[in-house]
Amino acid sequence: MIVELGHFALILALAVALVQVILPLWGAQTRNAALMAVAEPAAVIQFVLVLASFAALTYAFVVSDFSLRLVVLNSHTLKPMLYKVSGVWGNHEGSLLLWVLILALFGACAAWFGGNLPPTLRARVIAIQGMIGVAFLLFMLLTSNPFLRLEVPPLNGEDLNPLLQDPGLAFHPPFLYLGYVGLSMAFSFAVAALIEGRVDAAWARWVRPWTLAAWIFLTIGIGLGSWWAYYELGWGGFWFWDPVENASFMPWLLAAALLHSAIVVEKRESLKAWTILLAIMAFGFSLIGTFIVRSGVITSVHSFANDPERGVFILAILAFFTGGALVLFALRAGVLEAKGVFAMISRESALVANNLLLSVSAFVVFIGTIWPLVAELFFDRKLSVGEPFFNAAFSPFVVGLALLLPIGSMMPWKRGDLRRSLRLMLPAFVLAVAVGLLVWAMQTQKSTLGPIGVMLSIWVILGAAVDLWTRTGRDGLGVRLSRLTRLPRADWGKAVAHAGLGITIFAVSAMLSWKTEDIRVVDIGASYPLGRYEVTLANVEQVQGPNYFSTMATMEVRSNGALVATLTPEKRTYPVAAMPTTEAAIDYGLWRDIYLVIGDQQANGGWAVRSYIEPFANWLWAGILIMAFGGGLSLSDRRYRVAAGAARRAAAMAPAE
Numbered sequence: 001m002i003v004e005l006g007h008f009a010l011i012l013a014l015a016v017a018l019v020q021v022i023l024p025l026w027g028a029q030t031r032n033a034a035l036m037a038v039a040e041p042a043a044v045i046q047f048v049l050v051l052a053s054f055a056a057l058t059y060a061f062v063v064s065d066f067s068l069r070l071v072v073l074n075s076h077t078l079k080p081m082l083y084k085v086s087g088v089w090g091n092h093e094g095s096l097l098l099w100v101l102i103l104a105l106f107g108a109c110a111a112w113f114g115g116n117l118p119p120t121l122r123a124r125v126i127a128i129q130g131m132i133g134v135a136f137l138l139f140m141l142l143t144s145n146p147f148l149r150l151e152v153p154p155l156n157g158e159d160l161n162p163l164l165q166d167p168g169l170a171f172h173p174p175f176l177y178l179g180y181v182g183l184s185m186a187f188s189f190a191v192a193a194l195i196e197g198r199v200d201a202a203w204a205r206w207v208r209p210w211t212l213a214a215w216i217f218l219t220i221g222i223g224l225g226s227w228w229a230y231y232e233l234g235w236g237g238f239w240f241w242d243p244v245e246n247a248s249f250m251p252w253l254l255a256a257a258l259l260h261s262a263i264v265v266e267k268r269e270s271l272k273a274w275t276i277l278l279a280i281m282a283f284g285f286s287l288i289g290t291f292i293v294r295s296g297v298i299t300s301v302h303s304f305a306n307d308p309e310r311g312v313f314i315l316a317i318l319a320f321f322t323g324g325a326l327v328l329f330a331l332r333a334g335v336l337e338a339k340g341v342f343a344m345i346s347r348e349s350a351l352v353a354n355n356l357l358l359s360v361s362a363f364v365v366f367i368g369t370i371w372p373l374v375a376e377l378f379f380d381r382k383l384s385v386g387e388p389f390f391n392a393a394f395s396p397f398v399v400g401l402a403l404l405l406p407i408g409s410m411m412p413w414k415r416g417d418l419r420r421s422l423r424l425m426l427p428a429f430v431l432a433v434a435v436g437l438l439v440w441a442m443q444t445q446k447s448t449l450g451p452i453g454v455m456l457s458i459w460v461i462l463g464a465a466v467d468l469w470t471r472t473g474r475d476g477l478g479v480r481l482s483r484l485t486r487l488p489r490a491d492w493g494k495a496v497a498h499a500g501l502g503i504t505i506f507a508v509s510a511m512l513s514w515k516t517e518d519i520r521v522v523d524i525g526a527s528y529p530l531g532r533y534e535v536t537l538a539n540v541e542q543v544q545g546p547n548y549f550s551t552m553a554t555m556e557v558r559s560n561g562a563l564v565a566t567l568t569p570e571k572r573t574y575p576v577a578a579m580p581t582t583e584a585a586i587d588y589g590l591w592r593d594i595y596l597v598i599g600d601q602q603a604n605g606g607w608a609v610r611s612y613i614e615p616f617a618n619w620l621w622a623g624i625l626i627m628a629f630g631g632g633l634s635l636s637d638r639r640y641r642v643a644a645g646a647a648r649r650a651a652a653m654a655p656a657e
Helices: 002-030 039-062 069-074 081-086 092-113 119-143 167-196 201-232 243-268 272-295 308-331 347-379 387-410 418-442 449-470 477-485 489-513 617-635 639-653
Strands: 516-522 527-530 533-544 549-559 562-567 570-574 579-583 585-587 592-601 607-615
Touching: 002 039, 002 092, 002 119, 039 069, 039 081, 039 092, 039 119, 069 092, 081 167, 092 119, 092 167, 119 167, 119 308, 167 201, 167 243, 167 272, 167 308, 201 243, 201 272, 201 579, 201 617, 243 272, 243 347, 272 308, 272 347, 347 387, 387 418, 387 449, 387 489, 418 449, 449 477, 449 489, 489 607, 489 617, 516 527, 527 607, 533 592, 533 607, 549 585, 549 592, 549 607, 562 585, 562 592, 570 592, 592 617
Parallel strands: none
Antiparallel strands: 516 607, 527 533, 533 549, 549 562, 549 570, 570 579, 585 592, 592 607
8 A cells, every 4th residue: 555655646746746847937937926936835745745655665675565576676585674775776766766856855945945046046946847857757657667566476575786785885876866966956047047048146156055065965975986896896996987987977077167167157257158058068967877877878887777768768858958958058148148357367267277177077088988889889899998098088187187276276366466376385386296206206116196196185285275374364373373263164165175185186096006916816724925914814614694695704914923904805695686796805094905805716725815905095085075075164154145145135126127
């Protein structure tokens, strides 16, 4: 009965979404306040209905209702409760329902917190959110219904994909979807502004918090996915340029560009057309990511589905929304005329360069991701575009962005003095170069990537610190420190996020440059060197888990004879899913991780063992979290609310045309 109620709630949500689209758009066009007022309650009701549907599906997974096809395919009675719940979104249909739930949530948030928007803009934004909801609800109900029943329920299920039975994957998709779907708000604001024919500083200030929230969630989601790949896949890395990894990375890059571009619109009323285009493309790339994950056109360990029919439906959604928005953009180009002018040397120019670097880098990643498909379709050639291409193609953009960031942050608006900014940053530059040269001199037979990464990270981090310090005036130390604590949260948030980027650049370059790798066959009781450590394979035994069988090794790591860690890497087999997984054992440390993987037993009785020393691995996760925290600081700045309120009062006091 509960399952049927969930299905019925989904159908009702589609009907409400249609009302949410038609009446508010009609009301905004005819200036009918009563029709526009339908938008808010319709958005809230749609969210409540989708939430009820999601709760019904969750209930079916928790109680192991094997009369439901989706539960049979993705659950099992012996599965731990955490993975029963995460199994709701660990599949195509359930993850799509989560997508629609988050989409409805953002529409409801626009209704709850959009009171400071002009009535017509608010109605149109909520209506466009409803339009996206209609498309995905139709997609779900017509091709991906999560509530299909089985005529003869089995006694047990087929279990969830073992790779997804992990805490990192339990939380990674919700955060990633909050980012993906959050960009729909920027899209809705962009299309609504094009319909209204008005893009100004107030619009930019309204759209920035939504984009920033999406960027924060995307950052956390990508970080969780990278952490999962690091310890779960057992490949000894944190990023593999997998198509699905790229599918989340491209919207992140465009969202970062959109954030910086919206600042220029807000401060100088310039780059209007570029900002609108970025808002359209950021959500468009989110839809492209959805297509990659669910269509089966590109193979990936992350893919949810392999169904061309569903892929065609998603392509139709992508063509309708992105194509339609681009057509509207072309028709409305005249209303996007920039008002502010600025010199070549200015903060605006630095932000334009920042935008170009981020956008072109996203395009390069896109080309590398889809090129194997293009080569197969048009040239009948099977190609593989892997890590060497992406590292070589993407790294120059990171270097350019890191070099530009500190200087651009300190530039004045409209007209800047490059010599003054360089003079302020000279000590930071000298220190960064000196430390980079020191690292280069200390390392032996290593690439230059490590020293360059050290130099760039120090440059970015010190640049963020100098930028904050220059905002405190020229008084005494005590007065400046007092002013430092009273700086707006947005200023602190920008500095913290930039510092997090610097830490991330350092960690990535360190892990790529100074990693120690060892692959060999080891007999039980034998030892082998790993950097400055000695590793002993003490034992290998068979262990039974709640829903898997495991080959577990006991490995001792010593340094100068002293025991550092006892690690137990595993190779698990899930009998229901008939699928093996690798569980790496990691000794986490501030300066390095010791990373051990057990493989198969060899013909001579020894065991295949892979061992790594991952330098500064935890600095990578710290840098990602610091970036997200910086975004959160900026989002909490009360100036967003105060200025928006002022804009609303100004609009209310303006004479009617």
